[in-house]
Amino acid sequence: MTGPAEWPRQAPAGGRGSADRRGGADRRGAGRPGGADRRAGGDRRGDRRPARPVADLPRHVAYEAVAAVHRDDAYANLVLPAMLRDAGLTGRDAAFATELTYGTLRHTGTLDAILGDAAGRDVARIDPPVRDALRLGAYQLLHTRVPAHAAVSSTVDLVRAVGPGATGFANAVLREVASRDVDAWVAKIAPDAETDPIGHLALAYSHPQWIVRAFAEALGGDLGETTRLLIEDNERPPVHLCARPGRADAVELADEVGGAPGAFSPYAVYLAGGAPGDLSAVTEGRAHVQDEGSQLVANALAVAPLDGPDAHWLDLCAGPGGKSGLLGALAAQRGAELTAVEVSEHRARLVTQATRGLPVTVLNTDGRTVGADPQLPEGHFDRVLVDAPCTGLGALRRRPESRWRRQPSDLPPLTRLQRELLSAALRATRPGGLVAYVTCSPHTVETHVTVTEAARRAGVPADFVDARPLLPAGMPGLGDGPSVQLWPHRHGTDAMFLAVLRRG
Structure with missing residues (x-):
């Protein structure tokens, strides 16, 4: 049973690089006084979703997607494309919002452990809207090249919109998170790799322990290979097309869409990016998205x-x-x-x-x-x-x-x-x-x-x-x-x- 491709608008190759290129988002007003706050004075009741911001729309869309996943049990690959369309985000802005959404969701377990240590309290005790905003901020600090001051200031602006009264707390927590890189945080808070290798891998690579244990068992107990699998699980997945036999040839389709023929399947085409659902080969039934x-x-x-x-x-x-x-x-x-x-x-x-x-x-x-x-x-x-x-x-x-x-x-x-x-x-x-x-x-x-x-x-x-x-x-x-x-x-x-x- 296969699902739709994850990336609604494929991020440029190199996850960290796309975040680095989105440094421009910060120059567009993410940290300016009165930027997001001008729109934060609306309805602060109910689920407290932020009003549409004046600036830094990609971060706000990513927040809305992450919040929908945690609040409504939504699936990111279903809600994010509609959010990007509604916000009018394309190109780098859409890629940045996509990266923040999926990166934050992948690394939630490790981010929560780090945020809990930095806050001096279990993340379950943090108000959910503030918690999701902090997760986005911590992801930027630890897994992208967004400048620390920009990640902190833009997240504090976001917290001001979704969790009034928590801006000082958010600022302090994020500054503590920024005091170490991700490897130093793992060294500080992860279980010992010798005495609890499964626990260590689970925190270091953000998977529940029972899943790490299941992977290790399926791999014959090889923890080195298990580690490589966990690393791959946290990478942005490729988008593959299937050239339908009798309707398309994989080599010709690869030329048509600017992709490359697959390594193993005679019908596979690897896409470099873009929105596969918009390709004429897909809309005409000559190909479909399939791993x-x-x-x-x-x-x-x-x-x-x-x-x-x-x-x-x-x-x-x-x-x-x-x-x-x-x-x-x-x-x-x-x-x-x-x-x-x-x-x-x-x-x-x-x-x-x-x-x-x-x-x-x-x-x-x-x-x-x-x-x-x-x-x-x-x-x-x-x-x-x-x-x-x-x-x-x-x-x-x-x-x-x-x-x-x-x-x-x-x-x-x-x-x-x-x-x-x-x-x-x-x-x-x-x-x-x-x-x-x-x-x-x-x-x-x-x-x-x-x-x-x-x-x-x-x-x-x-x-x-x-x-x-x-x-x-x-x-x-x-x-x-x-x-x-x-x-x-x-x-x-x-x-x-x-x-x-x-x-x-």
């Missing part, structure tokens, strides 16, 4: 050797439609038809939009109804994809707020659903047919444990197929098989897991 890892696992199912008929394909968890779009295009070239199943009505509509003009039938139903639903008969399909709902720990770089929302308690209901869907997929597959089980999570409970348990309980015989030969030759770090785990730090993709089974 290269998602392309690889969907294509693996399509290229796996299969004896017998090959006309009926099934995507059992299709929303929002990225993998269905690729599979549908491949099916069209081979005279096959794809049935795409999605339980959510809204997401089913997205699948319909994503597969328009392709030999795809979209069913708005529960994939677990195989056998009970006449449209999903048992033993009928030749190739079946189960892109199961999961914690999404493999895409934290794209959805930075997810790392703070997900909890270990989310795992039991998700893994139960995963097992049920995979069992249904095996029942839907004809003898000799293939099932690809995919999750965008490297957590071993969602990967190896789920697929092994589901295969055992499905009630039909199934054998694992070595998935490694189904990926492009020369891909590094694919492990010992038969399943495959892709990684951001190894492959530049989301952390996609793939297991392929053949029904007996």
Whole structure:
């Protein structure tokens, strides 16, 4: 299951550099007396969102986006694009607001620990609007080259608008934050790396401890590689396009959009920046936004050797439609038809939009109804994809707020659903047919444990197929098989897991 690209307006390459270039924001009045304050005298009740400022609009938009995430459980990749449009921000200003938003959300855990130490109190005791403003200020101080005086003064102006009476407190806290760089802060407040390596990594690289532990386990306990993964998780993610087979060629599409062909997927194009949704190739249905890892696992199912008929394909968890779009295009070239199943009505509509003009039938139903639903008969399909709902720990770089929302308690209901869907997929597959089980999570409970348990309980015989030969030759770090785990730090993709089974 893939989501929309994170960056509504792609920031220029080099996150810190774009913030440095936005030093111009400070010259536009961020710290001038009476700048933001002229508009701060409006309604200070309710959620106290700041009135639209006279100056320094990018910082205020970033604040509004971060506040919406924490106050309303919003998703940044959904609310920020609309905020940028409403504010009329483009170019460097949009890039700066985007960087502040996503950078602050990624680093929230570490920023909160630093702010708590600097304030002498737990951040939970700080008024939420002031807390979000301080997070933005601390991010600028510790992770960008915005001058310290500009970061402090602009944040104090913001606090004056959202938390009257807290400006002195904010000024003192931010000046204390500015007294050390981020490495010195980590050395001061992080757990000892020798006695508590997981705790140290969690604070140093801003991930919850349970996620760091899960990553380390999936990487065989290699803390050095775990560190590299955490670092990559905190980087601005690339935007990948999928050139739809039969409608676009990846090399030609790369020339058209000013990108570069992907390293592994024959359909991948890497974008340097911009708004991918505005590209004519996307609006015309010749391409869609999709992480290269998602392309690889969907294509693996399509290229796996299969004896017998090959006309009926099934995507059992299709929303929002990225993998269905690729599979549908491949099916069209081979005279096959794809049935795409999605339980959510809204997401089913997205699948319909994503597969328009392709030999795809979209069913708005529960994939677990195989056998009970006449449209999903048992033993009928030749190739079946189960892109199961999961914690999404493999895409934290794209959805930075997810790392703070997900909890270990989310795992039991998700893994139960995963097992049920995979069992249904095996029942839907004809003898000799293939099932690809995919999750965008490297957590071993969602990967190896789920697929092994589901295969055992499905009630039909199934054998694992070595998935490694189904990926492009020369891909590094694919492990010992038969399943495959892709990684951001190894492959530049989301952390996609793939297991392929053949029904007996």
